[in-house]
Amino acid sequence: MADKTSASDSAATAPTPGPPTAPEALTSAPGYQVRRLYQAYLAAWVRAVDQLLTGPQYAVLTTVAANPGSDQSSLASAVTLDTSTMADLAQRLERRGLLERRTAAADGRRKLLYLTPEGERTLSEAGSRARELDERLLGHYEPAERARLLRQLTALADEWERLDDGSAPDA
Template sequence: MADKTPDMTPPAQPAATSPSEAAPTALAAPDVLRTAAGYQVRRLYQAYAGAWLRAVGQTLTGPQFAVLTTVGASPGNDQTSLACAVALDTSTMADLARRLEDRGLLERRTAAADGRRKLLFLTPEGERALQTADARARKLDERLLERYDSADRDRLLRELTALADDWERLGSDL
C-alpha cells in the first residue's frame, strides 16, 4: 500500500544565477576609491552630516549654523565678507541669508554708503537659536573627538584646516 502522507518538503528554490539575485551582502568599496582622498573626505562629510542631523537637529543646517555663528561674532558685516568667512559662494550666501531672515533669525540691513551691500545682524530669536544649536554642536564635537587627547585634537584640527586651505586654493587654480 502506498504512503498517503502529503509531501511537506518545500519546493526547491532555483539557484541564484547572478550576484544581483543572491542575498544582499555588504559590498566593500574598491581599492581605487578607498585610496582616494576625495572619497574618504566625502565619507567623512556624509557621516558628519548624519551625526549633525541627529545631534543638533533640523532647526539649523551646518551652513546656517556657520553663518549665524559668524554674524554673532562679527555683527554688521556684509554678506560677501561673511560668505568668504564661512566658505560659501555669494549666491548661496544670499539665498541662505534670505531664508534665515524669513525665519526671523537674521536681519539684513542695506548699507548707507552702498545700497547693494547687505549688512547682517542676529535677531533675538536668532541669538536663542544659535545658543541652543551651539550647545548641541559642542557636545557633538566632543563625541566625535573623544578618542583624541588634547594635543592630538589640536594637531588633527591644524591638519584639517591646512588641508581645507590647500584644497580651496587648488580649486581656485583649476
C-alpha cells in the same frame, strides 16, 4: 546525457555573495574618504544638534554673531560660501526670524547682517549641542592629538582650496 539544469536553476542555487563593497580605487581616494566623513558628520549633526538648522546656516549665524553689521559678501567669504548661496541662505534665515538684513546707507546694494533675538537664542542652543557633538566625535583623542588633527584638517582644507584658484604648489 544532456544536463537538464537550466541557467536560472543554477543561478538560484549559487551562493549569494554579501553586499557589495567599495572597490580599492574608491577607498584609497582622499575625496571619497572626505565625502564619507562629511556624510557621517551630517547625519550626526541632524541627530544631535538641529534638524532644521544646517551646518552652513550655523556657520553664518556664528560668524554674524562674531561680526555684527558685516556685509553679506564678506561674510560669504569668511564661511566659504559663494555669494549667491549666501544671499539665498541669508534670505531663508531672515524669513525664519533669525537674521536681519539691513541695506547699507552708503551703498544700497550691500546688505549688512545682524542676529535677531531669536537668532541669538537659536545660536546659543545649537552652539551648546554642537560643542557636545564635537566632544563626542573627538573625545577619544588626547588634547594634543585633537589639536594636531584639527591643524592637519585645516592645512588640508587650505591646500585643497588653493587648488581651485591655481596657487597650490605642484607635487
